[in-house]
Amino acid sequence: MEQVVNRSEAVVAPQRQHFAWRNYLIYLVFAGLLLLFAVLLRDKGFLDPANLMNIARQTAVIAIMAVGMTFVLSAAEIDLSFGAVVALAAVTAALLLPHGVLAAVLGALLAGAACGLLNGLLVARVGIPSFLVTLGMGGIVAGVTRWISGLQSIPLDHEGFAFVFGSGDIGPLPVLLLWMLLVGGLGHVLLRKTAFGKQVLASGGNKIAAMYSGIDVPRVKLQVLLLNAVLAALAGILYAGRMQSARYTLGENDLMMVIAAVIIGGTSLFGGKGSVVGSIVGALIMGMVNNALVLMGLNVDQQMILRGLIIIGAMTLTMGRLRKR
Amino acid sequence: MEQVVNRSEAVVAPQRQHFAWRNYLIYLVFAGLLLLFAVLLRDKGFLDPANLMNIARQTAVIAIMAVGMTFVLSAAEIDLSFGAVVALAAVTAALLLPHGVLAAVLGALLAGAACGLLNGLLVARVGIPSFLVTLGMGGIVAGVTRWISGLQSIPLDHEGFAFVFGSGDIGPLPVLLLWMLLVGGLGHVLLRKTAFGKQVLASGGNKIAAMYSGIDVPRVKLQVLLLNAVLAALAGILYAGRMQSARYTLGENDLMMVIAAVIIGGTSLFGGKGSVVGSIVGALIMGMVNNALVLMGLNVDQQMILRGLIIIGAMTLTMGRLRKR
């Protein structure tokens, strides 16, 4: 068959996926902020290995939630219930721990999976927007958690559990960091290197086209909501291990932070674009900024103002239109 | 040729507004819930005129915020900063009230407008996603509000102000209800009956097509963020008038409620579809449910669970795929 190739009249030869340097700006911003704080806070222990590990520890669980949320947003859905699932899983684990670590972990993950499955069925099969499904589910789950915990903090008195799930250090590294790397690595591979990841991006990019092309879009949406809830449950277990106790309030303030981390990392709120590594870097940026603001000795009002300015400033650098268009 | 003419005439002319009955289901749900609560709570005063006015009063300000948010979401943007703007405006009004009612109201509206303008410029001109711009702006504004108020509750000691902006009743009707009707009516007309409304929906529906059609999409996005901030400021003034005091916590919990009201009312989180009347009904549904849950004498846990169930149930009726497609 004759080639249109030869006759192509294109002025500009098509380039192989040109290096999208703007996608990498976020890493530069991360490095830039690190440098800035290293200099500004050189006398305040910012660069102390212990403080860097603090940042890792404080960010790891957020980063893990951000991995799940990356899938959800990439599929053009949202999950407002994951904070409640975090608490439910933690409380479940704490209540089941007397029956053994396995029971606690499995129970917590199953509780999370059940919430995710329900979210998924309501979104994918019944067809309600995920914003409303997960808003409702968040309320239900939070209510249940308050109820089964009786609003008490439940101690987790088990060294092994605490060590593995959040409190331990292996050499100089907190296990939480390892958990983050593990989940981040798996998430990255899942999104970039497997058919599932492509299905997620396709479903989020254009639902109808994806469906027409033979992708089972509802199933994909169900799966991302399930995945996110299971990761939220893992986050709950890790929080419980880190705090060595579980409480109904765990996770309730993480929503905006997690979504912000994901979007800073380059995932689109409108689906079709996602980066797990970006989300983790986004989480690290947020964690690093919070840490630095406290070290600066600012009062809370000043911290809030400066945090807002830094977010906007960083995003102006990464996402702002540098050139006119 | 004649053929074509006759045929197309027969086809385009008849029903200008195809009656999409599913769009009206939300009104049925509203009526259904009203009926349900009227029966369930017949001995608990739900239908007392005073209680109905309570619902109106408690919902009015949320509904006003929902009007602004309808424009923002219709344009496929989001505003997370409006809660902070509510508080800033309230505190500004309270601080300026000693200089006169006009100064207080104008000052508060201007403060809101300034925030909205900044949001708009950053989104429309610099090109940062509105989620991040308004998240950052929310932090900045909240920090500033805490700072200028010194975390104090500032009394608004002016009968006229309080009467007009939130506390008064005209005959049996709370002024808040009138404010809601006024803003709702203007918002509805603006979205449905003016070129601006069409520009908003086109920009949110397909940014590229809107741009190709000569719509100044960035300007439209700036305008909706500005409009929303001004309405948030008005909401702040009304809150202040109703509480007869202002403090930095006003508005901080309204975000989810407002967005939920808008989405329940049929506006799409992805832009291009919006209904001001739907948003107001959405706000009324949320307010009515909250009121009923409290009247039922449930504890907080039970309220949370039931509220979640009602949201999901109502949405299953309105938005669920009733038939297989």
Added chain:
Amino acid sequence: AALPAGPAGEAATAPGQVRLGAEDAAALRGRGYTAALLMHTSSEFSRALCAGAGAVFKELGIKVVAQTDAEMDPKKQRSDLETVLALKPDIIVSLVIDPVSGAVAFRQALRQGAKLVFISNAPQGFRHGRDYAGIVTDDLPGMGAAAAKLLADSIGGSGEVAVIHHAANYFVTNQRDAAVRRELARYPAIRVVAAPGIANPNDGEVVAAAILTQHPRVKAIYAPWDLIAEGVTAALRAAGRRDVKVVTMDLGAANALDMVKRGNMAGIVSDMPYDMGRSLATMGALAMLGRPTPAFVTYAATPVTPANLAEQWPLALRRPAPAALRKALEARQ
């Protein structure tokens, strides 16, 4: 009323006994000690407390290197603490949101050798002397009792009342709310007809409106604190119920103004956050000197009515009462 005992049954100490001598102060100055304030939330209470502590630290040449707000989230408090520890503060003043998880978190501070002074309660299993220098608290049961008394007095000791409680796990409010109920039970002619919980403090109006709808004969309502009370009075105003009385905790301008202007507020129970802050800092300083510190320092609750508002306001918050309030007080004379 007798002051309550500390967590291990320690007798309460009066604040006046927490003192530093001039030579103590001299010994501290120039040593480059540092302190951190880990607050649970931001409110006028926390602001005044930090101001009081900061003033003492400043007098002693102790630098406040960090100040945080945990937004009522124990896990954020944990992170705040970890971060603050990188600054190696010598003294940490904190209100522990969750004594259970706080036990793990504050061990880390102990290991680093920081002297701990707590507000209201200590992490579970912590022992005075060994683990922390002491607790400074407002007399929480006493505040509850005072509120109950104000409530009872406002309605002549008989009638229907409603008691709103904070539906959350938070030591301070739980103690106060429980004490209100206990104390009210001692008035045979007072009947608590509604006791709804509130989780979101901005919901005061909704909750109060429901009370009025279902129990129109209610004569008084207790609100757990200032912000909630503002909602309650808003609901009363909307319902045109000038006859229903409200009692709450913590001085706030709007409620105080309502009270002075003979609105619904019948009384406000106040504590002394600024002075508490001073005591907390002083205890930390004593601990740095290796001096004994009392286990449990308690500030008595003060019922505030228009009669003593003018004096109490600056005493508690260490700033002048707002102009509107002063004007109203003068007008009332």
Added chain:
Amino acid sequence: MTAAVDLALSGAGAAPALRARGLRKGFDGNLVLDGVDFALAAGEVHAVVGSNGAGKSTLVKLLNGCHQRDGGTLELFGAAVNFSSPRAAGRAGIAMVYQELSLIASMSVAENLFMARWPCSAAGWLDEAALAGAARRLLAELGIALDPWRCVAELSAAEQQLLEIAKAVARQARVLILDEPTAALSARESALLFALLRRLKGQGVAVVYISHSLGDVFAVCDRVSVLRDGRMASCAAVAATSIATVLAEMAGRPPGAAGQQRPQRAPRPAAAPVAAAAADSAAGAAPRTPLLELRNVATAALADVSFAVYPGQVVGLAGLLGSGRSQILAAIFGLARVESGQVLLAGAPVTIGTPRQAIGLGIVLLPEQRRRQGLALELDVADNVLMARHGQARPWRWLVPEQERRSVAALARRLGLRADGAGRAVRYLSGGNQQKVVLAKCLSTPARVMLLDEPMAGIDLQGKLAILRIVDQFAAEGNAVLLVSSDYDDIAGVCDHTLLVRRGRIAGQLAAGQGAAGILAALQ
């Protein structure tokens, strides 16, 4: 009619590849297909034709599992089937090229080509190398010049159309459904497709071919079924019928009735091609100013583009795929930055930075990608048609619904736009009617210069004639038209002269009257 078809098929001895009986389908109470019978034999190319909105796409979407039928039966190779989704149909051996294209803009050519069937290693990892290799092979085999790693968002309409075809072919289906596959293609790419179809036919693949180009249908198809208003009007072997008969059946009136001919060109002010302009002034006639002129315009994709369009002229732009025709329109319309050179409007140099300014100056563009660049799919017909007008209006301009309804109805009537209820989201209109909405939008603002990029894509014959008439009349009123079309008949029929575009430059000019063959020859 169908009885005869059945006979013919059973004569072949085998069950037909696909057989539908009594298909019914309605949307929200509007019956769109009403008892349609359809049979498709293995190894045949079977055309389905009909006016815009007749139900062609709906029919094939029922065959393919996109929609669920309300009634009727479906058999695949003799076995009753019920596809719940395109995925299920795909597994059973049906592949389809969608009229509205089913590409994910944010993904690459290769990823789209093997959508949902990406090669994976044994361990389940995506094999990117294999993906690229397979994509390259397939594209080469089909003769399509596309880089496997290019992002689909950057492709032109024609390139997307080719990719969509390749994507369906890649499935190696037993039944291949093509819904207007050549709408955005020119004769040369269409020829590629036809050769491919003949080859597939030889392999026993059954093909459904939907097109508005009856010439193509009669050139490549074995049989032709005519849908009219949701009913099957006829089905016959192409050898046994004629274009005139089919046209008559589509329209539902006896063959030979008037109204099928291309319009005669209305008398226009004497057209003055570039060369003639100089002669004009030389002859002492008042020198006329071109309404639109480009002088040495260069953009990122264009170099040294110069030409003029005089009032009353329709100028065609002809070129091969990717030659830069759309880029020329983009440069005029403020979509691409003009790096050097000048654009002049009625003799005055203008700088146009945005479409908004262009429209303000009286220039409108009909873009080539209707769904991406032309329509807000969730908005209704009226809001789409009036979008440009609303865009120019002062924001607080009060809208008068009655007035708007009348102007939309008038435009719809001129174009034969068929929309069941103008108040419905345009998403639910047929492809051709969507195209007519975009056209109506162009006509809704007062303009002096119309830039049309493939205006006929997906439009039925009646509509096409209407558009040609409108273009003609618009020019006759002293306006200017720049027309990009892959259909050289259209260009030949309506243009005063035609510019040849090659590699971002104007490579030559053909005077009127050259005919499609002349253009084709010039482009080779």
